Amino acid sequence: MPxxxxxIPLNTLTQYNQATNDQIEAFVNxxxxxxNTSNLVWVDLYRQRTYVFEKVNGQWKLxxxxxxxxxxxxxxxxxxxxxxxxxxxxxxxxxxxxxxxAVQFIGEYLIHxxxxxxxxxxxxxxxxxxxxxxxxGCVRLxxxxxxxxxxxxxWGTTVxxx
Numbered sequence: 001m002p003x004x005x006x007x008i009p010l011n012t013l014t015q016y017n018q019a020t021n022d023q024i025e026a027f028v029n030x031x032x033x034x035x036n037t038s039n040l041v042w043v044d045l046y047r048q049r050t051y052v053f054e055k056v057n058g059q060w061k062l063x064x065x066x067x068x069x070x071x072x073x074x075x076x077x078x079x080x081x082x083x084x085x086x087x088x089x090x091x092x093x094x095x096x097x098x099x100x101x102a103v104q105f106i107g108e109y110l111i112h113x114x115x116x117x118x119x120x121x122x123x124x125x126x127x128x129x130x131x132x133x134x135x136x137g138c139v140r141l142x143x144x145x146x147x148x149x150x151x152x153x154x155w156g157t158t159v160x161x162x
Contacts, residue, residue, distance in 0.1 A: 011133040036156035043161040066145040071137040101150035105159040111139040113146035
């Protein structure tokens with residue numbers, strides 16, 4: 001199929017109006033999601049947020065709410081329910097960028113820091129932006145949130161991307 005015979009719509013605008021913690025918890029608990037650990041992760045593509053929940057008395061309680069960036073429409077973040085399966089301190093060296101604190105949830109899809117140049121400075125243009133679709137499919141977090149995620153989310157934790 002010729003490339004110019006298809007049309008990929010512009011990136012969907014982010015919904016910046018945040019739901020309340022009670023609304024977020026009610027929605028996630030209604031999904032019937034389980035996890036092999038005491039945590040559950042929801043990557044909310046509509047709001048460009050990554051939520052971490054803890055299991056308390058049989059219910060998922062919101063523990064951490066982080067701004068993120070997911071994949072552009074042309075390189076979307078995969079949707080579905082996955083498990084964390086790998087960890088890497090950094091990657092991208094020698095390719096003109098570096099990312100830190102990466103947690104793999106399927107194939108080449110990772111949750112990691114924003115991109116830096118090899119000098120450790122933020123890359124400009126859409127590579128450091130959070131809160132809108134700007135990645136090649138991975139989920140980007142702030143450096144602080146990526147480090148927290150890397151250090152606290154255990155192997156086998158459910159990651160729901162929707």
